[in-house]
Amino acid sequence: xxISSPPSPYRASLRGMxxxxxxxxxxGPSEYYDVEAFLAGGLALDAIxxxxxxxxxxxxxxHSQCHFGLTxxxxxxxxxxxxxxxxxxxxxxxxxxxxxYANPSAPTTHKIGYAWAHPLASVMGALLGxxxxxxxxxxxxxxxxxxxxxxxxxxxxxxxxPDTGPRLPLMYSLRARKPGPAGVLP
Numbered sequence: 238x239x240i241s242s243p244p245s246p247y248r249a250s251l252r253g254m255x256x257x258x259x260x261x262x263x264x265g266p267s268e269y270y271d272v273e274a275f276l277a278g279g280l281a282l283d284a285i286x287x288x289x290x291x292x293x294x295x296x297x298x299x300h301s302q303c304h305f306g307l308t309x310x311x312x313x314x315x316x317x318x319x320x321x322x323x324x325x326x327x328x329x330x331x332x333x334x335x336x337x338y339a340n341p342s343a344p345t346t347h348k349i350g351y352a353w354a355h356p357l358a359s360v361m362g363a364l365l366g367x368x369x370x371x372x373x374x375x376x377x378x379x380x381x382x383x384x385x386x387x388x389x390x391x392x393x394x395x396x397x398x399p400d401t402g403p404r405l406p407l408m409y410s411l412r413a414r415k416p417g418p419a420g421v422l423p
Contacts (some may be wrong), residue, residue, distance in 0.1 A: 247329060247351045258337040259305045261345070269339035269382055270307060280305035280314065283381055284396035289373060289410040293317035329353045338382050357409070369413040376406035384389040 262270050275281050286308070290298070294316030300309050309319045329351035336343040364371065381394045384407065388396040398407075 247261050250347070250349055251351055252344075254334070254350050255304070257345055258339075261337045261343040262339040263305055265340070272307070275307050275311070280311040282311045285377065285381070285408075287377075287408050289375070289412050291412075298323070315393075326359065327353070333386075338384070341383070364413045367415075369415055371411060372414050373410070373412040375410050377408045377410070378404035378406060380407050394398075 247414045249307050256366065263274070270281070271279070290312075292315075293312055296317055298312050298317040298319050300312060300319050312319050330353075332350050332352065333348050335341065335348065336345055361371065374376045379391070379395050380388065381396070383390070383396045385398065388398055391397050398405075
């Protein structure tokens with residue numbers, strides 16, 4: 238698995254925050270990760286991920302949403318060669334945090350985080366610019382994690398905002414393929 242790093246001025250801050258979150262998210266308690274099931278041979282993939290991606294055995298897979306590796310390792314367990322990219326273009330947004338996304342009430346010492354916006358046009362433009370063909374794209378009116386404090390868990394990997402207004406797209410999935418022999422490894 239190949240992992241790239243964020244740009245330099247933010248690296249130490251992000252590394253401290255994410256390393257602390259690994260302990261919170263992996264050791265728990267967390268409604269978000271089931272580490273015991275994964276260690277027992279299970280997969281940490283939700284229904285959207287399984288529906289979006291075809292069979293991965295012997296293929297290269299770019300997976301951009303995985304904190305401490307359970308999801309990426311699940312794809313490896315299914316036979317994929319996984320790359321976890323780091324996209325950064327502009328300056329990040331700075332924010333203060335308490336806890337982690339999987340356990341917001343956990344005590345933390347690293348309280349400054351950074352996030353980069355990834356506009357849909359930039360993501361699609363980068364994929365198309367790299368010569369990939371978009372095969373599937375879907376938007377969802379929920380998240381697979383509690384992105385906002387007002388979200389409530391509805392089902393496994395389904396967090397929704399209260400029903401007080403119109404449903405907005407909060408997450409998307411896409412499948413892109415490099416033209417050629419279906420991404421089979423040499």
